[in-house]
Amino acid sequence: MSDSTPGAHESARSGAPEQLPAASGPLTGQPEVAPPPRSNVFLKELLRGSAVTTILAIVLAMIAGGVLIAFTDDDVQEAAGYFFARPGDTLAAIWAAVSGGYEALFRGAVFNPRGNSFAAQIRPLTNSLGFAAPLIAAGLGVALAFRVGLFNIGARGQILVGAGFAALVTFGLDLPMWIHLPLTLLAGIAGGALWGGIVGVLKARTGAHEVILTIMLNYVAFYFVTWMIRTPGLLQKPGTNQPITSETPASAQFPELLGAGFPSLDWGFVIVIAATVLVWWIIERSSLGLRMRAVGENPHAARAAGIGVERIYVYAMLFAGGLAGLAAMNQIQGSITTGFSGTIDAGIGFDAITVALLGRSRAWGVFAAGILFGALKAGSFSMQAQGIPVDIVLVVQALIVLFIAAPPLLRTVFFLPKTDLEKAAKARAKAAKKAVTA
Helix, strand or coil: CCCHHHHHHHHHHHCCHHHCCCCCECCCCECCCCCCCHHHHHHHHHHHCHHHHHHHHHHHHHHHHHHHHHHHCHHHHHHHCCCCCCHHHHHHHHHHHHHHHHHHHHHHHCCCCCCCCHHHHHHHHHHHHHHHHHHHHHHHHHHHHHHCCCCCCCHHHHHHHHHHHHHHHHCCCCCCHHHHHHHHHHHHHHHHHHHHHHHHHHHHHHCCCHHHHHHHHHHHHHHHHHHHHHCCCCCECCCCCCCCECCCCHHHCCCECCCCCCCCCEHHHHHHHHHHHHHHHHHHHCHHHHHHHHHHHCHHHHHHCCCCHHHHHHHHHHHHHHHHHHHHHHHHHHHCCCCCCCCCCCCHHHHHHHHHHHCCCCHHHHHHHHHHHHHHHHHHHHHHHCCCCCHHHHHHHHHHHHHHCCHHHHHHHCCCCCCHHHHHHHHHHHHHHHHHHC
16 A cells, blocks of 8 residues: 555656546636536537538528529619619619519419419429429439448439339239339339439449449430330330330329329328438437448448448448439329320439538438428429529529538528537648647
């Protein structure tokens, strides 16, 4: 006991001052530093959060869209010619153009106060939900792959193969609805899963990069399905030489959810909600989701922990392809039932990447982002009717993703508090600059 005590005192005396905890209080002569109020900490964390960043990205994109609307408006351009003589005319024209454009967007996407009935007034909202359904389904597939560390940009090919497979297998059948509808749905999901699974197997077995694989398979799917649609006896509609398929059988179509007054909203949206819940449960609550997230964070550490990384890659792409197939079924069983061509994906495969990024690869985030983009698409028609180029909506979508991908830019524009990582990076850069100048 006597031997150990002096050693302990020596180690305490030899300890460097910077290794000892900072002392404060009345006996040390240093004022006590009170911790910041909990309300301040909560506010700072809230402003740093992804939800605020997403909302501000949308606001900033809408402001930029308003500038574009003003610049492309004929009345604004005319009033700008004599701006210095009567600047009020230019400002009034800008306000009329921007407010009119976004009022048309709201009227076409959410609520139309000009409707002669309540059904007509809320029909825009159901149109937005109808447009959102395939975006959400495909976005979930892209987001799930993101969580596993895979950049799946092959949703377009998976949608095409899902639609083609379902049409080839089930369109010629004569079955009651309670069999025909789910059979067609499952066939489309299986077709998309098959096409996505090819990527997973090649990635697992050969190490080929999924970006190259999905890009190439998009082309293969497009030309393969287009060939089937142009070939009599396969998918081409009998009695015509046009590249279009037969109509979706009535017994395979999704029934309307709220009746004939709301044709854009069908039971496919309910299935998409169920798919969102399923993806959330798989990723966030299941043991498979735990392994997927581990692989996405660090595949080498996951492999060292005994997780079959290659198997997880295959599972992830099967799920991603199946969800893209669900998006295809929302198209051919709901939106487009008069026959489809090789453009049945309608850009949904690439929009799904945007939706997944905006939703930060979280199931409910993707759901909300899909509804937002569905609303933008539905409202773009009303904006176009007012003479506003529909491309402005696409610019707004692109700007939302740009600002989402650049949080430091948003924090600079809106004077938000920096994160600890950003503060540390700034301190390191400042120290390095000081060392160079010294």
